[in-house]
Amino acid sequence: MNNATSSPPAARGAADHDVRAQIVVAATEHFSQYGYEKTTVSDLAKAIGFSKAYIYKFFESKQAIGEMICSNCLREIQADIRAAVDGVESPPEKLRRMFKAIVDSGLRLSFQDRKLYEIAISAAKERWPSAIAHEECIRQMLLELLRQGRESGDFERKTPIDETAAAIYLVMHPYVNPVILQLSSHYTDQAPAQLSGLVLRSLSP
């Protein structure tokens, strides 16, 4: 087990300290422009006009800064997905849109903000907490969607909901995970529709 999910030493200094925010802003800019690897902690320090040592009063490590930026990134994807699903009534249509949004949002980020996307790739590869949280968030959205669909009678109810959710998540996983998304990019135009179709057939009552 790792200590990531356990107690607080995750963040140093006050969680809402002004300097912390400055660091995040500077890091977002620098990472996005030069990439995570090419940005040194000293660069960030210089950018906000403090010494490198002071950065470490707010973040435990460079990776911790990367994680922060990465979570923000992934939260944007989550927001995209929510936006795509929100306001849609029919659960089957919701599922279709969720699938499409996962792929589209991931690809959009990967083209539009390559450098930030590379952090997401590292996060997924090394299973940073932010990446795990992202997966969990999508799993939750899926579960909620399934509940709705079962309630409305659109989806079958025989299969245990956790099993259904787990299986569908496995189907989605290659498009949620940035590392795999890259490798699956041959399919990204057809995959959402085809897989939504398959999954919906599997859900029909």
Next chain:
Amino acid sequence: MNNATSSPPAARGAADHDVRAQIVVAATEHFSQYGYEKTTVSDLAKAIGFSKAYIYKFFESKQAIGEMICSNCLREIQADIRAAVDGVESPPEKLRRMFKAIVDSGLRLSFQDRKLYEIAISAAKERWPSAIAHEECIRQMLLELLRQGRESGDFERKTPIDETAAAIYLVMHPYVNPVILQLSSHYTDQAPAQLSGLVLRSLSP
């Protein structure tokens, strides 16, 4: 059967030449023991008692040798899958076994013959012909299985069979492709059963 004296386009030298076979044997041994990268063409030449230059009378490049060994590898996996499915009557059960065999056989190779598996990883990453052929082969097996299931009345027939096949292949793909299999290894114990379940529900008439 006779062979032309001029060089064929795909493979150099006679396709069944003795020396070619020796090269394959030596390569299999060396690659499996020291890995593809660490084995030099001179090593292979030494092993069969010829000069390095002579190797190139039979193979266009080192990668061509790697491809040969890789195809053999992948053909073994294909054989495993066929063996798992053969003799089983019920198409649903066939599908379950196919899924399980894909995962098991891939994992077995990856543990038992790491070094050879690494070639398969390269092949998948760089989309060598051998890897593409492997995917195509599995796609064919799947299609055949679907046909059988439709004929026997076990599977629904409304959805166009090519779409069904494409979708199910997309579900299988992460476990067929060695690069992705590695990344999905968290799930490999439950995935085959859960995904088979989902797919079978989607196929129910």
Next chain:
DNA sequence: TGAGTGACTATAATTCAATTTGGTCACTTG
């Protein structure tokens, strides 16, 4: 006392010359 730092260390990245390696070709030899 607490915001902030310069000087330090251990390790990771980079550089660059020396070496290997994949690949070719003119050539021998039987």
Next chain:
DNA sequence: CAAGTGACCAAATTGAATTATAGTCACTCA
């Protein structure tokens, strides 16, 4: 002519020396 090779080249790789970087700590000074 057919089987087989040594000598050669450009590109990749290695390894050791050098540099840059993440991260710490005792310290300042307001």
